[in-house]
Amino acid sequence: MTHENTQITSPPSPSEILLHLGPQHPLQPGPFLLDLKIDGETIREAELKIGYIHKGMEKVFEDRTYIQIMPLTDRICYLASNANNDVYCRAVEELLGIEPTPRAKYLRVIANELNRIQSHLLGIGEYTTDVGFLTMFIYMVRERESIVSLLEAITGSRLNHNYARFGGVANDLPPNYKSMALKTLGEIGKLVKSHDEMMSSDSIYLKRTKGVGVLTDKVASELGVAGPPLRATGVEYDLRRIEPYLVYDDLDFKVITQQDGDVFSRVKVRLLEIQESIYIIEQCLDQIPSGPYKQHVTPYITRPKVGEVYTRIEDPRGELGMYLVSDGSNKPYRFRIRGPAFATAQALPPLLIGTYMADVAAIAASMDSCTSEVDR
Amino acid sequence: MVIYDDIMYWLVLIFAESHPYSDWIRGILGGLVIGAVFGGALVMVYLERKFLGDIQSRIGPNRVGGRYGVLQLIADAIKLFTKEDIIPANADKWLFIGAPIVALTSGFLMVAVLPFDYLLINGSYYAVNVTRMDISILYLEAVSGLAVFAIFMAGWGSGSKYSMLGGFRNIAKMIGYEIPLGVSIISVAIMAQSLDIVEIVEAQDFLWNIMIHPLAFIVFGICLVADVGRIPFDQTESEEEIIAGWATEYSGMRWGLAFFAEYLHAVVGSFMVALIFLGGWNGLPIVGNLYIPGIFWLIIKTIMVIMFFIWTRGALPRYRIDQVVDLGWKCLLPLSLLCLVWSTIIGLVFG
Numbered sequence: 001m002t003h004e005n006t007q008i009t010s011p012p013s014p015s016e017i018l019l020h021l022g023p024q025h026p027l028q029p030g031p032f033l034l035d036l037k038i039d040g041e042t043i044r045e046a047e048l049k050i051g052y053i054h055k056g057m058e059k060v061f062e063d064r065t066y067i068q069i070m071p072l073t074d075r076i077c078y079l080a081s082n083a084n085n086d087v088y089c090r091a092v093e094e095l096l097g098i099e100p101t102p103r104a105k106y107l108r109v110i111a112n113e114l115n116r117i118q119s120h121l122l123g124i125g126e127y128t129t130d131v132g133f134l135t136m137f138i139y140m141v142r143e144r145e146s147i148v149s150l151l152e153a154i155t156g157s158r159l160n161h162n163y164a165r166f167g168g169v170a171n172d173l174p175p176n177y178k179s180m181a182l183k184t185l186g187e188i189g190k191l192v193k194s195h196d197e198m199m200s201s202d203s204i205y206l207k208r209t210k211g212v213g214v215l216t217d218k219v220a221s222e223l224g225v226a227g228p229p230l231r232a233t234g235v236e237y238d239l240r241r242i243e244p245y246l247v248y249d250d251l252d253f254k255v256i257t258q259q260d261g262d263v264f265s266r267v268k269v270r271l272l273e274i275q276e277s278i279y280i281i282e283q284c285l286d287q288i289p290s291g292p293y294k295q296h297v298t299p300y301i302t303r304p305k306v307g308e309v310y311t312r313i314e315d316p317r318g319e320l321g322m323y324l325v326s327d328g329s330n331k332p333y334r335f336r337i338r339g340p341a342f343a344t345a346q347a348l349p350p351l352l353i354g355t356y357m358a359d360v361a362a363i364a365a366s367m368d369s370c371t372s373e374v375d376r
Numbered sequence: 377m378v379i380y381d382d383i384m385y386w387l388v389l390i391f392a393e394s395h396p397y398s399d400w401i402r403g404i405l406g407g408l409v410i411g412a413v414f415g416g417a418l419v420m421v422y423l424e425r426k427f428l429g430d431i432q433s434r435i436g437p438n439r440v441g442g443r444y445g446v447l448q449l450i451a452d453a454i455k456l457f458t459k460e461d462i463i464p465a466n467a468d469k470w471l472f473i474g475a476p477i478v479a480l481t482s483g484f485l486m487v488a489v490l491p492f493d494y495l496l497i498n499g500s501y502y503a504v505n506v507t508r509m510d511i512s513i514l515y516l517e518a519v520s521g522l523a524v525f526a527i528f529m530a531g532w533g534s535g536s537k538y539s540m541l542g543g544f545r546n547i548a549k550m551i552g553y554e555i556p557l558g559v560s561i562i563s564v565a566i567m568a569q570s571l572d573i574v575e576i577v578e579a580q581d582f583l584w585n586i587m588i589h590p591l592a593f594i595v596f597g598i599c600l601v602a603d604v605g606r607i608p609f610d611q612t613e614s615e616e617e618i619i620a621g622w623a624t625e626y627s628g629m630r631w632g633l634a635f636f637a638e639y640l641h642a643v644v645g646s647f648m649v650a651l652i653f654l655g656g657w658n659g660l661p662i663v664g665n666l667y668i669p670g671i672f673w674l675i676i677k678t679i680m681v682i683m684f685f686i687w688t689r690g691a692l693p694r695y696r697i698d699q700v701v702d703l704g705w706k707c708l709l710p711l712s713l714l715c716l717v718w719s720t721i722i723g724l725v726f727g
Binding site: 017019025026027040041128129130131132133134135136138139142202204205207208356357358359360361365 | 431432433434537538541544545607608610611614615616617618619690691692693694695696697698699
């Protein structure tokens with residue numbers, strides 16, 4: 001099982017069927033086509049075809065001014081919109097040679113971690129429907145609602161936050177935010193823990209997930225898979241730890257890893273990361289300094305110096321990087337996004353070979369890849 | 377409960393005595409009983425939507441017909457019956473049309489032998505049912521097996537790969553589960569020394585079968601959940617894997633009928649559990665039925681079994697098809713044989 005051999009080359013033999021899973025299929029977060037050659041219920045070959053919702057975002061960005069791009073970065077992946085804002089903002093800040101204010105750094109970390117929690121909650125929720133556990137999906141979405149409300153209280157919107165600004169953030173914390181957030185986060189922490197116990201103790205769930213879709217650390221690194229799927233294979237790779245940005249240096253957190261690399265571990269990593277993110281936010285709310293939340297020295301029209309920059313952060317789904325080339329005008333000359341979901345998506349077909357039809361749903365959902373981001 | 381006894385007396389006279397219009401009246405009453413079970417299936421759909429909503433911290437239907445959404449099902453039925461009737465171009469037309477009919481027929485045929493009460497009238501006992509058969513339990517099992525054909529007809533006739541996979545899954549599952557289901561029923565029948573449901577229920581007047589023979593109850597319960605195709609055994613219509621399986625191509629009225637047939641099976645299955653293992657109309661163990669008519673006991677028990685079905689749907693994820701077949705052949709079949717041994721011992725010692 002190597003990642004090179006992921007194309008269906010020969011027509012199906014008499015005992016096999018060529019099954020098109022997609023472009024519209026209930027298991028998919030967005031349209032993509034998964035061609036499966038199946039023999040009974042066993043998958044012999046798999047081929048992934050993407051590009052059904054290609055939006056040409058990178059090209060669109062090259063025709064927008066720097067500040068106009070900010071709300072559009074939300075739309076790269078609406079579940080990681082804050083991470084997208086943040087990495088873009090850091091790229092431009094690096095080009096401009098400015099630093100966000102200390103308070104803004106904390107605010108961005110808070111928003112980032114809240115964003116990670118809600119993304120993981122929905123990711124796990126979608127995954128649980130795919131193993132036939134509808135109740136858990138609704139619980140996860142219910143928990144996500146209160147997290148999204150916390151995000152709304154900071155950023156003003158529930159889905160596409162558009163929160164980061166060059167040198168700061170858009171809004172300060174609302175009054176009494178700390179007590180509100182601590183209360184909600186405490187409840188969510190407890191609930192997620194109990195959901196985790198409920199899932200880990202269910203024998204049917206364990207049967208469905210243990211040892212299924214094992215991604216090895218070697219294949220994962222070769223394909224550039226990062227985030228929870230990589231950490232589930234036992235590799236301690238987290239940009240927050242390896243290449244600390246914003247204030248992650250000053251914060252205490254564990255890099256969550258699991259050893260098996262199977263479906264169960266990937267979901268377990270997400271469940272534990274939710275707890276870790278809650279811990280990070282609690283620290284941030286304690287440590288956050290007072291002061292301005294944005295810099296008023298930023299010029300009205302952003303014109304960075306000629307140069308290029310590549311920044312990367314730890315997205316909920318892995319390593320998100322943005323590469324910008326500036327030619328000194330008010331628009332980027334070249335814009336390139338390195339999305340985490342693309343790497344995750346191309347790791348999917350080799351995992352499917354030899355598994356059963358029912359595992360396709362579990363494996364695909366446990367990778368938590370975002371079609372919107374894959375196609376950009 | 378004099379009125380109840382009077383009504384039952386009248387009913388039983390018509391059923392039992394050779395009245396000149398006996399066959400006609402029996403037919404009409406059979407229709408009424410079918411209607412009642414039909415209504416029971418409706419109640420189950422409603423209960424499921426409300427109770428599952430509760431489990432999943434939702435409200436469930438709450439608009440049509442007042443706060444509790446009691447008329448939601450009627451609205452849904454109107455919607456389904458007025459939708460366009462689509463038959464896919466490459467479907468096998470007659471199989472496609474026939475599948476929901478076979479499914480419903482199998483459900484209705486099962487209703488024919490369900491007894492609801494057992495009455496002492498003028499010194500002799502009469503069972504309240506449409507047809508009294510002395511092999512009614514075998515009949516029930518045989519007729520419920522017809523539903524497998526319906527699902528395979530739907531799967532094959534739809535002309536869709538997903539539907540066909542659903543049909544295949546159903547066959548694989550049923551072969552594995554009908555055997556332990558039958559064996560666990562036989563082990564109960566051995567204890568009652570009869571294949572007649574009425575006799576089996578009457579044998580439980582002191583202790584229920586679930587107490588004497590818990591293993592058979594477990595085997596029967598699991599097989600029944602698999603038989604009616606509910607979570608964790610709904611692989612034939614799992615939405616995320618094979619897009620509702622055999623029901624992929626069905627829409628509107630036909631889908632409604634097939635869907636309804638499933639609920640009918642679930643209701644009749646719940647009746648079977650209540651009759652065979654939970655004492656049927658015998659009220660509570662030891663103390664008897666406390667002056668409450670047996671039919672109410674039966675209905676209460678059936679509703680509890682239905683609630684249990686709904687609860688499992690809310691609480692469990694879905695098995696993979698190979699695990700289901702494994703469970704059937706490697707676990708339930710040996711267990712059911714053990715049931716047979718146990719009931720033979722009981723039969724020899726106490727029988």
